[in-house]
Amino acid sequence: xxxxxxxxHRAGSLQEAVTMLSQLGDDAKLLxxxxxxxxxxxxxxxxxxxxxxxxxxxxxxxxKEENGSLLFGPLTRHAEIENSALAAKIPILHxxxxxxxxxxxxxxxxxxxxxxxxxxxxDWAVVLMTLSTDVRCLGRNGQRTVALNSxxxxxxxxxxxHDELVSEVTVKMPPKGSGGAYLAFKRAxxxxxxxxxxxxxxxxxxxxxxxxxxLGCVGxxxxxxxxxxxxxxxxxxxxxxxxxxxxxxxxxxxxxxxxRGSADYKRTLVGAxxxxxxxxxxxxxxxxxxxxxxxxx
Amino acid sequence: MPETIEKVxxxxxxxxxxxxxxxxxxxxxxxxxxxHLDLTGTHxxxxxxxxxxxxxxxxxxxxxxxxxFAVQADGAEITTVEGLEKDGQLHPIQRAFGDxxxxxxxxxxxxxxxSAMQLLAHNQQPSDHDIRKAIxxxxxxxxxxxxxxxxxxxxxxxxxxxx
Numbered sequence: 001x002x003x004x005x006x007x008x009h010r011a012g013s014l015q016e017a018v019t020m021l022s023q024l025g026d027d028a029k030l031l032x033x034x035x036x037x038x039x040x041x042x043x044x045x046x047x048x049x050x051x052x053x054x055x056x057x058x059x060x061x062x063x064k065e066e067n068g069s070l071l072f073g074p075l076t077r078h079a080e081i082e083n084s085a086l087a088a089k090i091p092i093l094h095x096x097x098x099x100x101x102x103x104x105x106x107x108x109x110x111x112x113x114x115x116x117x118x119x120x121x122x123d124w125a126v127v128l129m130t131l132s133t134d135v136r137c138l139g140r141n142g143q144r145t146v147a148l149n150s151x152x153x154x155x156x157x158x159x160x161x162h163d164e165l166v167s168e169v170t171v172k173m174p175p176k177g178s179g180g181a182y183l184a185f186k187r188a189x190x191x192x193x194x195x196x197x198x199x200x201x202x203x204x205x206x207x208x209x210x211x212x213x214x215l216g217c218v219g220x221x222x223x224x225x226x227x228x229x230x231x232x233x234x235x236x237x238x239x240x241x242x243x244x245x246x247x248x249x250x251x252x253x254x255x256x257x258x259x260r261g262s263a264d265y266k267r268t269l270v271g272a273x274x275x276x277x278x279x280x281x282x283x284x285x286x287x288x289x290x291x292x293x294x295x296x297x
Numbered sequence: 298m299p300e301t302i303e304k305v306x307x308x309x310x311x312x313x314x315x316x317x318x319x320x321x322x323x324x325x326x327x328x329x330x331x332x333h334l335d336l337t338g339t340h341x342x343x344x345x346x347x348x349x350x351x352x353x354x355x356x357x358x359x360x361x362x363x364x365x366f367a368v369q370a371d372g373a374e375i376t377t378v379e380g381l382e383k384d385g386q387l388h389p390i391q392r393a394f395g396d397x398x399x400x401x402x403x404x405x406x407x408x409x410x411x412s413a414m415q416l417l418a419h420n421q422q423p424s425d426h427d428i429r430k431a432i433x434x435x436x437x438x439x440x441x442x443x444x445x446x447x448x449x450x451x452x453x454x455x456x457x458x459x460x
């Protein structure tokens with residue numbers, strides 16, 4: 001399949017990419033990892049007249065620790081995060097990176113591209129929503145910082161202006177005693193999950209001091225399940241409180257029926273994923289090494 | 298589209314050989330390899346980033362060549378299935394796929410072998426789980442994967458012996 005013909009522009013810096021976007025107008029799009037955009041262009045669902053390629057901008061792929069936060073360059077590939085000992089300090093980040101699609105896609109796809117695309121089935125937004133995440137945006141008037149929770153507006157819609165791009169993603173290190181896990185149910189590796197759940201819990205003994213729970217693929221954006229969080233926050237993690245959190249997660253889920261399953265099926269599924277993710281998060285919060293792998297049909 | 302699209306000049310190394318080519322921006326990497334460089338060992342299966350038949354190595358990393366524009370490979374080193382053998386000798390991975398009968402129709406095989414290349418370059422003793430993760434982006438509809446697993450295990454053993 002051939003995409004519609006387009007003009008190719010290779011940016012030498014992020015600032016130059018911003019200038020190109022503003023000069024080329026609405027028909028220009030950024031090319032990062034391309035693992036979503038190129039398939040969409042081949043199917044002619046996306047038909048940009050101009051592509052601004054970010055892949056040749058040096059210094060855009062990095063993972064650093066600074067002032068109690070992890071900093072990710074916008075073009076850091078999923079595979080680099082998967083294999084990073086630094087990123088593994090926050091185990092839920094490793095769960096996410098290692099579970100995206102397959103090796104080939106992880107070698108190309110980027111964290112900045114995933115957030116900027118805001119696909120309702122994307123993995124990064126769900127996971128980063130359970131952490132304190134800021135998105136640095138670069139535009140003609142310089143940098144601004146947007147909290148992830150207000151960065152994603154709707155399906156495929158973000159806070160980014162047309163001539164603005166993601167220049168860095170900052171994730172605050174969770175406090176001591178915090179653990180998280182991300183679980184997705186997938187029909188096969190290369191496809192998007194049917195549903196997914198991210199849970200980050202801060203524990204003090206058996207009591208949950210703080211909880212963050214987000215759901216993926218069951219709404220137009222990743223959903224922060226605040227009622228599910230409240231069902232755990234300040235309480236002992238017991239069968240009863242977990243059941244209440246699961247019920248709250250099922251209630252807030254707003255899935256669309258599609259080829260991956262009916263709305264009821266997805267709602268049931270997301271509840272089961274929340275339950276399993278809570279169990280893994282509690283163990284990790286205690287300092288246990290727990291391997292979490294996505295579930296495949 | 299009446300408007301003219303400027304072609305882009307790129308240089309890349311494919312299987313150790315340098316090429317300077319001029320391509321339309323929308324040319325996919327797989328199309329460059331197959332149609333311009335006549336390297337037809339890289340196959341197009343689903344053409345939708347699913348099946349992995351088009352897998353090649355770019356600077357040592359497995360990528361789906363149907364999901365990259367050729368212009369993105371400017372300056373890169375690409376390895377296709379044609380680049381695996383050396384001096385007329387099959388690569389141990391190629392031999393193992395034959396010895397363990399890790400194929401039937403063979404359409405997906407180049408992609409599997411390139412994915413195995415990336416795995417075995419970093420992991421000399423892959424577990425079943427490692428192999429499963431490494432080939433999760435490759436789809437075979439003939440062998441049920443069991444012989445492909447055996448082929449990759451055999452290749453790992455043989456390559457370890459050769460080191």
